[in-house]
Amino acid sequence: MKFIITESQLRLLVSNTLNEINAPGMFLNIFPSVDTLVTRDVKKQPLLGGLNNTNIISIWKKDIKTGQPIPNTKFSYKLTGVYKFIRFDIRVRNVRRDTQGYLRAEVQPTNSFVNGVMKSLISDRYLTSDGWLAIAAPPDKINAAFADLHRNKGSEAELSLPGGIDIKLQEV
Secondary structure (H helix, E strand, O other), X not given: OOOOOOXXXXXXXXXXXXXXXXOOOHHHHHOOOOHHHHOXXXXXXXXEEXXXXXXXXXXXXXXXXXXXXXXXXXXXXEEEEEEOOEEEEEEEEEEEEOOOOOEEEEEEEOOHHHHHHHHHHOOHHHEOOOOOEEEEEOHHHHHHHHHHHHHOOOOEEEEEOOOOEEEEEEEO
């Protein structure tokens, strides 16, 4: 039995096959060692960002000379909050990494009941004027999450924050 395929079909087949082969290792191609993720040198740290009012953050490798993201090095992660054994959906805004290496962001549970409980348990000094929780994850916590990402080939990690709140990252 013979199969006849066109050149364009063959190219598509080869391209799809290569994408499937390379996909699990793509993160490791961009960040080949854990040191490329956990550096203390702010100029070499991966860029972090998020689209306001979503549950997605992204990590990019950056050009050391310009500080700009390198094209095709973006990895996006869905965030979920966890407090003790309670898992809840969250949204984020104003995600950034400061000059000291802290991840700063504002987070809010999407469930109004969980949001109300959070506001009653958290000191007002950690809440913004409109009720979002302002977080500042220290560099060692970020680096531990990045080490998890590297160990899991970029698929998932957990960011443990002071106060017992954890944020789960799952690749999208």
